[in-house]
Amino acid sequence: MAVNLHIPAQEDIFGVPGIEIGVTEAGVRKANRRDLTVFRLAEGTSVAGVFTLNRFCAAPVQVCQAHLAQAGNGIRALVINTGNANAGTGEPGLAAANATCDAVAKLLDIAPAQVLPFSTGVILEPLPVDRIVAALPKAVAALGPNQWFEAAHGIMTTDTLPKVVSRKVQLGGKDVTFTGISKGAGMIRPNMATMLGFLGTDAGIAPALLKELAREVADNSFNRITIDGDTSTNDSFIIAATGKSGLQVNDRAHADFAALRQALVDVAAELAQLIVRDAEGATKFITVKVEGAGSTEEALKVAYAIGHSPLVKTAFFASDPNLGRILAAIGYAGIADLDVGGVNMWLDDVWVAKNGGRNPDYQEADGQRVMKQPEILVRIDLGRGNVTDTVYTCDFSHEYVSINADYRS
Amino acid sequence: MAVNLHIPAQEDIFGVPGIEIGVTEAGVRKANRRDLTVFRLAEGTSVAGVFTLNRFCAAPVQVCQAHLAQAGNGIRALVINTGNANAGTGEPGLAAANATCDAVAKLLDIAPAQVLPFSTGVILEPLPVDRIVAALPKAVAALGPNQWFEAAHGIMTTDTLPKVVSRKVQLGGKDVTFTGISKGAGMIRPNMATMLGFLGTDAGIAPALLKELAREVADNSFNRITIDGDTSTNDSFIIAATGKSGLQVNDRAHADFAALRQALVDVAAELAQLIVRDAEGATKFITVKVEGAGSTEEALKVAYAIGHSPLVKTAFFASDPNLGRILAAIGYAGIADLDVGGVNMWLDDVWVAKNGGRNPDYQEADGQRVMKQPEILVRIDLGRGNVTDTVYTCDFSHEYVSINADYRS
Structure with a gap:
């Protein structure tokens, strides 16, 4: 029942230099479903995120916040499962999220604090972490330069269609790419961000500036949609800026700052609106x-x-x-x-x-x-x-x- | 689909000495439907009410507040229509509510400010005041001592069953009656009162005390229910105390105050819960x-x-x-x-x-x-x-x- 929701053709989805994605089946909740996604980010990528204000925020949200605070500029991987939110799971939930990060870190030869974990799905049920860890080598083996469409599939819950937005914009004489994915489609009344939005760009953005931008972009996109008023336990919105385009923006005085900000807002707003277009049961x-x-x-x-x-x-x-x-x-x-x-x-x-x-x-x-x-x-x-x-x-x-x-x- | 909602037998509904009720068909929205109710209150009856905090409060709510402020202790009649809320109707809506009061006043030989008007039904449509005024003589002719059940019918909208609660309580050596009606069944998240609750008693209660009690009783009954979170434009809860039982309570120091207050709360809470039991589509x-x-x-x-x-x-x-x-x-x-x-x-x-x-x-x-x-x-x-x-x-x-x-x- 999605409302005017169009999936872009594969040739209109641009890979983001510096970001590789791998998707596989882990059997988290259902068999034969792509439910596990890994992002590998090039060294030097700036990463910032905003997260739900729900006090029952999920274990992976807590781990994300800790890792962003610890690793700062050094985030090198994201790992996302659907089928289970790992929320309302207490200490065992935190241990499961950390175990997932440990396994990714070992496979990619990085530190666990360089990994951000995300989960979506049912709340109050134990995360089947063993199945996730067992499937991670397959996800890592599948890493490739332009698997955004597969990733959009891999994070769906009740979504009827995958959600991808991709743009190339000329900024400072460079071709800069912005590609993002999102998912809904219920428990959507983001308060600071939504579950889940990921936006990658090969613009270079200084970490401190990206942190501010993540908040501003969320406030102009995901924080302006509602489906049912239920603020999720897992809302997370992440921007990763690899710098591979050669454009580097370090402050608001930069000649291309306004255009860069607008491009981020445009892509994020479209991703957010795609969630509403595919809202559970929506006809309008x-x-x-x-x-x-x-x-x-x-x-x-x-x-x-x-x-x-x-x-x-x-x-x-x-x-x-x-x-x-x-x-x-x-x-x-x-x-x-x-x-x-x-x-x-x-x-x-x-x-x-x-x-x-x-x-x-x-x-x-x-x-x-x-x-x-x-x-x-x-x-x-x-x-x-x-x-x-x-x-x-x-x-x-x-x-x-x-x-x-x-x-x- | 009402949940455990039982209608009392006629013999278990006690008339309240000092209160007469008449119900008729005015064709406000649909033909062959009892949609117009008049209460006549004996001289000396204390009346207090609490009303919606919705800023788009309906014309009759505004008129009720003005009349309660003007007439104080002298309210002698209530007039209630279903089928049209007379809300979002601007100046013509106020004129229609006032015209209804004028017509009731003329028929009962009282002043218009001694009449409180109430409306429930669809919002943003003009009140067919001519049909109401034309039917009022029939309602007045039908006035009788125990028509609470008919009145409960006469105020229904999407309610599937009429809602009446009636009790006799020994207070201060007197048999004191408490009978009330209410209706729902959507746009229910009372903020100060609900649309509509009427509670009559033959206890005598000093006006100043009754005003305080109306607020306290609402806070312990109607202000503790929600169906859909939509606070109505028309919420009104009225208590009328005729004094005909011989019991007269003028302050909180009275030996029977606590028991009187509890009886009012009990009846109001049951009326409020009946609205939830008959909530639109409710199964639980x-x-x-x-x-x-x-x-x-x-x-x-x-x-x-x-x-x-x-x-x-x-x-x-x-x-x-x-x-x-x-x-x-x-x-x-x-x-x-x-x-x-x-x-x-x-x-x-x-x-x-x-x-x-x-x-x-x-x-x-x-x-x-x-x-x-x-x-x-x-x-x-x-x-x-x-x-x-x-x-x-x-x-x-x-x-x-x-x-x-x-x-x-």
């Missing part, structure tokens, strides 16, 4: 744009209230312009002094609510026309200030219930 | 009890995060003990310094999570057994303090999606 892709807010916090409160309302989401599923539900969500979003008389709402080009009430010129047929589209823009003007922000979400269907009632089966 | 009644919290706010953050998670709710629907989803919800509930190592979780008597991880003794078969029950207790110990609080909610089914995709059809 909804853009919620809040204008006239007094602050970013206000804009996001309203956008997320709309994006999380089961009543709003089921109305979209039904193509029913029951738009009072959107007003109700604005009203309970938590802006205590909101003057509803200043609120206006449009559905694409249709002006639905005017100064807090139904626009006298609004015709239900016009609302109906827009609601039937697969892509819909909800635009709100709060009439309080100059801040605009946008969140991407989806509808709520029978299929969502089916998928999440059956997920472990 | 879930009690979420959070112990060991540092504050009420913390306990409620955790309880509502669990109660609102679509992933948790679909797992209950499926009877699937995918209980890591509950840990994830605890983790993102917003307690920034939560030490997950102190968290324990039980499903009824089954100890699932121990010190932040899977209890080594937990057997999936035990979780499965509890998940299959129609009533389930989720008990969390946060290990942070001594505060306990409880929220009541339900599962999330295909039927919820169907109902809310079709609600206006």
Whole structure:
């Protein structure tokens, strides 16, 4: 049921010089499924990441944070399994994540702290670490220069399609590559990042700057989507910059900084939106744009209230312009002094609510026309200030219930 | 699909001396449906209410607040329509609510400010006030001493069954009656009150005390339930105390105050829980009890995060003990310094999570057994303090999606 989600052709996916990827089957949860992925990063690659703020953050997230703090610039490998989140697993979970790093390190002749581990799948079940360790030599043997598509497959859970975005951009006279992958498709309300996004580039970016950029890029991409409001235990977004293009950007004063930042944001935003397009059971892709807010916090409160309302989401599923539900969500979003008389709402080009009430010129047929589209823009003007922000979400269907009632089966 | 919701027999519903009720058909939205209810309250009745905090609060809510402020102790009538919420309707909506009060006042020979209006149904559509005004004489003609059951019918929207709770309690040597009605069954996450609860008693309660009690009773009943997290535009909870029993309580020092308060809380809590039992599409009644919290706010953050998670709710629907989803919800509930190592979780008597991880003794078969029950207790110990609080909610089914995709059809 993915909404306008197109997979690029293999020739449109550019390998990133300095990054090799290998994918294999480890039988983590199901047989005959590519579920184990290894990234090898060239020496000198800068790596930065942002991670979930969920207090029950998974064991691999804790290990990632420790290794990034220890190894700093020296991260040389990523290892990712699907089928099991290794979350809610306590000390044995940490031991399993560390054992995975140890095994990768031995195979690649690096230190365990140079490996970042990632897991996705069911929570509260022990990670079958022996099966992962046993399959790692196959993943390492499969390492090759452009296996992004295979990796996008290898990290899927309830995703129906693999998610890859790839661009080449001329920066500072160099051809610079940006390629990334992501996965959803439920428990998605990233708070700092999403499970899982990986973005590689052969631009060179100084580690301190990349650390700042990882946060900024996440805030403009993964931190602006929601499927079900459930912030995952495993959200992780990683940028790896190998420097192999010859472009090296060390600070914001660099002539190519703005274009580089924009390229990273563009690729990450597209990866994030692909998650929404492939959201569990989604039939509609909804853009919620809040204008006239007094602050970013206000804009996001309203956008997320709309994006999380089961009543709003089921109305979209039904193509029913029951738009009072959107007003109700604005009203309970938590802006205590909101003057509803200043609120206006449009559905694409249709002006639905005017100064807090139904626009006298609004015709239900016009609302109906827009609601039937697969892509819909909800635009709100709060009439309080100059801040605009946008969140991407989806509808709520029978299929969502089916998928999440059956997920472990 | 109501969960263990039993309608009392007519002989178990006690009329409240001093309160007459009349119900009729006005054709607000559908023909042949009792959709208009009038309460007449005896002179001297104390009335207090609490209302939604939704900033898009409906026109009748605004009028209720104004009339309670003006008329104080002198409220003599309530008028309630279903089929249309008169919310998001701007100035014409206020005019319609006022016109309804005017018409009731004329028929009952009282002032318009002595009437409280209530509406429930679809938002953002004009109230067909002419049809309501035309039908009011029939409702007034139907006024009788014990029509609570008919009124419970007359305020239903997507409710499958009418909700009435009635008790007689010996207080101060008097037989005191408490009878109330409520309705749900979607857009339910009361923030101060719910749409709609009415509780009548023939106890006499001083107006100032009743005002305090309305808030306290709501906080211990309607403000502890959630169905879909959508706080309605129309939530209203009203207590009317006629004094006809001869018992008169004017302050908290009265010998019968504690028992009176408890009787009000008991009836209101049962009315609130009936809404959850008849929640849209519900197949399970879930009690979420959070112990060991540092504050009420913390306990409620955790309880509502669990109660609102679509992933948790679909797992209950499926009877699937995918209980890591509950840990994830605890983790993102917003307690920034939560030490997950102190968290324990039980499903009824089954100890699932121990010190932040899977209890080594937990057997999936035990979780499965509890998940299959129609009533389930989720008990969390946060290990942070001594505060306990409880929220009541339900599962999330295909039927919820169907109902809310079709609600206006």
